[in-house]
Amino acid sequence: MIELVQTYWVYFLIGQYPKGPLGGLALTVLLAALGLVLALPFGLLLGMARVSPWRWLRWPVTTVAFVVRGTPLLMVVFWAYFFLPSVTGVKTDQFTTMLIALVVFDGIYIGEIVRAGILGVPRGQVESARSLGLGYGRAMRFVVLPQALRSMLPSLVNQFVSTIKETSLGYIIGLAEVSFIASQINTQVFTKPVQVYLVLGLTYFVMCFGLSRFAYWLEARTSRRTLVRSAPKAPA
Amino acid sequence: MRLATHPPMPFDYSLLLVGKYHDMLVAGFLLSLQLLAASLMLALPIALVVALLRLAPSAPLRWLGFAYVESIRNIPLLAHMLFWYFGAPELLPEDIKQRLYAGRIEAMSAIVALGLYTAAYMAEDIRSGIRAIPAVQMEAGRALGFGFLATMRRIILPQALRVTIPPLISQTLNLWKGTSIATVIGVAELMYQAGQVESATFRSAESFAFATAAYLTVSMIITGAASWYQHRFPPRAA
Numbered sequence: 001m002i003e004l005v006q007t008y009w010v011y012f013l014i015g016q017y018p019k020g021p022l023g024g025l026a027l028t029v030l031l032a033a034l035g036l037v038l039a040l041p042f043g044l045l046l047g048m049a050r051v052s053p054w055r056w057l058r059w060p061v062t063t064v065a066f067v068v069r070g071t072p073l074l075m076v077v078f079w080a081y082f083f084l085p086s087v088t089g090v091k092t093d094q095f096t097t098m099l100i101a102l103v104v105f106d107g108i109y110i111g112e113i114v115r116a117g118i119l120g121v122p123r124g125q126v127e128s129a130r131s132l133g134l135g136y137g138r139a140m141r142f143v144v145l146p147q148a149l150r151s152m153l154p155s156l157v158n159q160f161v162s163t164i165k166e167t168s169l170g171y172i173i174g175l176a177e178v179s180f181i182a183s184q185i186n187t188q189v190f191t192k193p194v195q196v197y198l199v200l201g202l203t204y205f206v207m208c209f210g211l212s213r214f215a216y217w218l219e220a221r222t223s224r225r226t227l228v229r230s231a232p233k234a235p236a
Numbered sequence: 237m238r239l240a241t242h243p244p245m246p247f248d249y250s251l252l253l254v255g256k257y258h259d260m261l262v263a264g265f266l267l268s269l270q271l272l273a274a275s276l277m278l279a280l281p282i283a284l285v286v287a288l289l290r291l292a293p294s295a296p297l298r299w300l301g302f303a304y305v306e307s308i309r310n311i312p313l314l315a316h317m318l319f320w321y322f323g324a325p326e327l328l329p330e331d332i333k334q335r336l337y338a339g340r341i342e343a344m345s346a347i348v349a350l351g352l353y354t355a356a357y358m359a360e361d362i363r364s365g366i367r368a369i370p371a372v373q374m375e376a377g378r379a380l381g382f383g384f385l386a387t388m389r390r391i392i393l394p395q396a397l398r399v400t401i402p403p404l405i406s407q408t409l410n411l412w413k414g415t416s417i418a419t420v421i422g423v424a425e426l427m428y429q430a431g432q433v434e435s436a437t438f439r440s441a442e443s444f445a446f447a448t449a450a451y452l453t454v455s456m457i458i459t460g461a462a463s464w465y466q467h468r469f470p471p472r473a474a
Contacts, residue, residue: 069455070455072414072416072417073413075416075447075451078431079444082434082444090249118332144320165313166311167314172314172420179312179314192321194323197323198323200318201307201311201319203316204312205306207307207309207310212310
């Protein structure tokens, strides 16, 4: 086991990097981070569209969200792999394909988080903003979203955990992320599949468990703050 | 997967309705459904046991439940599949291993991975269902002389079931989508067959449309079941 780690740790972490393309754990983290960051604005728009007062906007977005949530991510990856080259005319590499599939898939899920966050803001907040003379857009921007985004933070960290797990599907289209590299190592070593895949599992565990504990802590802190803020003030 | 760049071809329905490729896709769909059923059967009892462990009166048992849930949920399903297919069989004694390799080992590994993975999520749903039942119910049961397990079985679980069914149905939806990942270890389920048909015919749109429609149909049935249940058995105040 020790020998295995000593021989392959650089390959596991960065793939063939200095001599070839970046891979391994670094690629997994890069892909997950880029995927989440790019999906955020997309999800914000989708979430706002899902609670918008205009039917022509709400209905199509709701339908798309329903379709994507009923389909496996792998299906989205396959569609991206097939569609992107025929739409753009350029041969898309595995990284871009996976990134676009992740952005679409996560965007929809973040849209649900945003929707729940907006619906979680007390109705009275919108009503008072509107009666103070703010339009729909400005009430959203200055009153609802700042509160909604704060309550969404723990869910977003959990979404990052899901994204890290989802990047493992890159394996199927031959993207050299950490699961793919682990399988390469397994093929080279040949005699130690249990150890190789245990190390792979442990790697994901350390990242995802750490992040989900962080989300848990954030959530506890947020709910504590809300309690303090909404507590009635003692009479002077 | 190979990349096909070609001028757009008209959508060929006949490919999906009759012939060899139709049979492949349908066989894949049926195998996906079998994976769903088998792993659900495996997941439910494990989930119940793990949920009870997490609420057990003794700290080591609670810790065991926590360790199960966290170690499974924080590792992607794909890595579980790889482990159960490439790794785990190596730990078995030689004669059992030979017998496994002679049979349908990919499907077995996929069911074990899917079942254990889903069980971790379902355990959390069952646990929060149980916690929704006021603690006085447990105390009353214990005061009447029932043990922990007897109180659970006769008093808590029948009430908890009602609130637990809808989240369990939505976990079943995740399980259904998860069956697609069995492709990675070569189980000939729907996604695998769609890929095979695609590379044999270059009919990407047709084969992926079939798979998407099939996944969506089952997803819609599962979602429909959840909302029917919530309508038919609305949560009651305990």
